Amino acid sequence: MSCVFNVVDFSSHYSPHLHLHLHAHSQITPPLLSKRAINRFWNCNSDSINHQTPRFVKMQSNITSNSIPTPIHTFDSELNKIPHVLTVAGSDSGAGAGIQADLKTCSARRVYCSTVITAVTAQNTLGVQGVNIVPHDFVQHQLNSVLSDINVDVVKTGMLPSLSVLKVLCQSLRKFPVKALVVDPVMISTSGDILAGPSVLDGFREELLPMADIVTPNVKEASALLGDLPIKTVSDMRTAAKLIHDLGPRSVLVKGGDLPNSSEAIDIFYDGQEFYELSSPRVNTRNTHGTGCTMASCIAAELAKGSSMLSAVKIAKRFVEAALEYSRDLLIGNGVQGPFDHLLALKNINQSSYRQDRxxxxxxxxxxxxxxxxxxxxxxxxxxxxxxxxxxxxxxxxxxxxxxxxxxxxxxxxxxxxxxxxxxxxxxxxxxxxxxxxxxxxxxxxxxxxxxxxxxxxxxxxxxxxxxxxxxxxxxxxxxxxxxxxxxxxxxxxxxxxxxxxxxxxxxxxxxxxxxxxxxxxxxxxxxxxxxxxxxxxxxxxxxxxxxxxxxxxxxxxxxxxxxxxxxxxxxxxxx
Ligand SMILES: Nc1ncnc2c1ncn2[C@@H]1O[C@H](COP(=O)(O)OP(=O)(O)OP(=O)(O)O)[C@@H](O)[C@H]1O
Ligand SMILES: Cc1ncc(CO)c(N)n1
Ligand SMILES: [Mg+2]
CATH class of the missing domain: 3.20.20.70 (Aldolase class I)
Incomplete structure (x- = not known):
């Protein structure tokens, strides 16, 4: 088939300074999130999703790198629609974060997920061993392919490794407007390593954030967006949320997963008018790799189904909590920070027999x-x-x-x-x-x-x-x-x-x-x-x-x- 695009030599784009060192949270206080709460959470919205899987467009065989496939069949019946999130993010070979987390989250939330890959990382539970940035013109190519053909409801962004990648994304969003844009400004790992340089920071501030319906920085990312403003307390998180809101996004969620010395995982949501302090018991587990990506793609999935922003954020918070709780003792990999199980409901959790857990x-x-x-x-x-x-x-x-x-x-x-x-x-x-x-x-x-x-x-x-x-x-x-x-x-x-x-x-x-x-x-x-x-x-x-x-x-x-x-x-x- 001639639908193979130019083969790109990623090796020339390797950036040795892009390293992640992810540490497990050291907090204590095991919460008691019941299996039934997890179960309830998992089942949530299932009744409202009665969409059928879309029938796919048959591919034409004469595609070149400059042409977009033309659909042979189109279906406009509401019945054939399924809410759709496009994630624009990096691949995590360990599959705890990035594109893989987004796919699993959207599947768990029963939303279709397409993927535009911005970087390929060699990554495991020990950290990031390597990063290949996808050239910006090929990112643009992927964006065109998806946005010109498949009806995207919500775009969610994760790792945007270069300013040029960020810029082609903004161009595509202007060309193909979507219902909502969720920006997870992936920049700094749990250990504080830089994942995107200062030029990307400028791109976030000047171009992408003003287009965003919500931006979801962790405390370190919030601090970087604000010129290294110190953020040490929940009150600092509020200040940061307000200042980031001034950069243009409709709402802001400052995530406190990495905030030290707290038995609660506290996030601050600010919609330009009111602050909401969203708190959940901190799950005592090493398996927190990918919580940020999961949170953002779950917000995107709920928005795609039609939730309001605040509800989407609340549902996402509960989803992360439930998945962490379910995966508390999961053992994947030998490193300090493991992935968790997004698809918890595929397990046999209906059979919870312990009364005190319900x-x-x-x-x-x-x-x-x-x-x-x-x-x-x-x-x-x-x-x-x-x-x-x-x-x-x-x-x-x-x-x-x-x-x-x-x-x-x-x-x-x-x-x-x-x-x-x-x-x-x-x-x-x-x-x-x-x-x-x-x-x-x-x-x-x-x-x-x-x-x-x-x-x-x-x-x-x-x-x-x-x-x-x-x-x-x-x-x-x-x-x-x-x-x-x-x-x-x-x-x-x-x-x-x-x-x-x-x-x-x-x-x-x-x-x-x-x-x-x-x-x-x-x-x-x-x-x-x-x-x-x-x-x-x-x-x-x-x-x-x-x-x-x-x-x-x-x-x-x-x-x-x-x-x-x-x-x-x-x-x-x-x-x-
Ligand atoms: N141990 C935990 N227990 C409960 N909730 C947590 C825990 N760690 C993080 N969270 C929650 O997970 C969500 C993601 O926040 P976090 O601060 O971990 O994002 P992040 O640093 O961007 O994640 P990532 O590791 O993917 O970069 C937030 O709602 C946060 O409160
Ligand atoms: C590809 C990728 N995106 C995002 C993160 C942040 O969790 C990560 N570790 N890897
Ligand atoms: Mg993050």
């Missing part, structure tokens, strides 16, 4: 409980309400539909489940075990006069989450004996949503929390004005607040959820 107590942080009366009052569906709450940062949702017809309840629950899964947020059903089973919700929440938790456990099996309302230490003890996963304790303050409900106050809550062997979420009359006081109780078992009216009896659920999330995040930080 549920992440941190999910209780901002617990949204729906109320059909309030939705009626504001003229919105349960699904609309739930979507706004999870978009605003709710970390778990409970459907509490006291007066709904069973059929309507099941239908609504199915829609809500789809929404929650796409955000990696668990969905529980109040009281109705039959409804939870019918829609395969993540679990149930039962009151003292509902189905006893022990029976609920028998019916639902070991996989589902069970929460129990408890007012006293005795209730909490019984819930633990019965095999519940968490307790909800209250009413902390007086409330209209529950009649004849005794208020236990902050003192009562504290007493229950101290006695409880299970994680606790506080409930009852909690909102913007008093959430801080609840979180400031500072009892370790208290993991978050559950709210009804403060989110759902308001005009804009999204804003209320965001605001409450900010208040309790700050309070949680201060009481740590």
């Amino acid at each position: 549920f992440n107590p941190n999910d209780l942080f901002l617990y949204a409980v729906t109320d059909s009366g309030m939705n009626r009052k504001w003229g919105r569906s349960i699904a609309e309400a739930v979507k706004a709450a999870v978009e605003g940062g709710a970390t778990i949702v409970q459907l509490r539909e006291k007066d709904a017809e069973t059929k309507d309840f099941v239908d609504a629950a199915k829609v809500c489940l789809k929404i929650c899964r796409s955000y990696g947020v668990p969905l529980l059903i109040n009281d109705r075990i039959d409804v939870a089973l019918a829609c395969d919700a993540d679990g149930v929440h039962v009151g003292q006069s509902d189905m006893p938790a022990r029976l609920a456990r028998t019916i639902l099996g070991p996989e589902k989450i069970i929460g129990v309302s408890c007012k006293t230490p005795e209730h909490a003890h019984q819930a633990w004996l019965d095999g519940a996963d968490y307790i909800g304790s209250g009413g902390v303050y007086p409330t209209n949503t529950k009649e004849n409900n005794r208020t236990i106050g902050l003192d009562g809550l504290k007493e229950v929390c101290k006695a409880s062997k299970l994680p606790v979420v506080a409930i009852g009359g909690i909102g913007m004005s008093n959430a801080r006081a609840v979180m400031e109780l500072g009892v370790p078992s208290l993991k978050g607040v559950a709210v009804v009216s403060a989110l759902f009896d308001r005009e804009c659920i999204l804003t209320e959820t965001r605001n409450l999330q900010a208040v309790i995040s700050e309070a949680a930080l201060l009481t740590q």
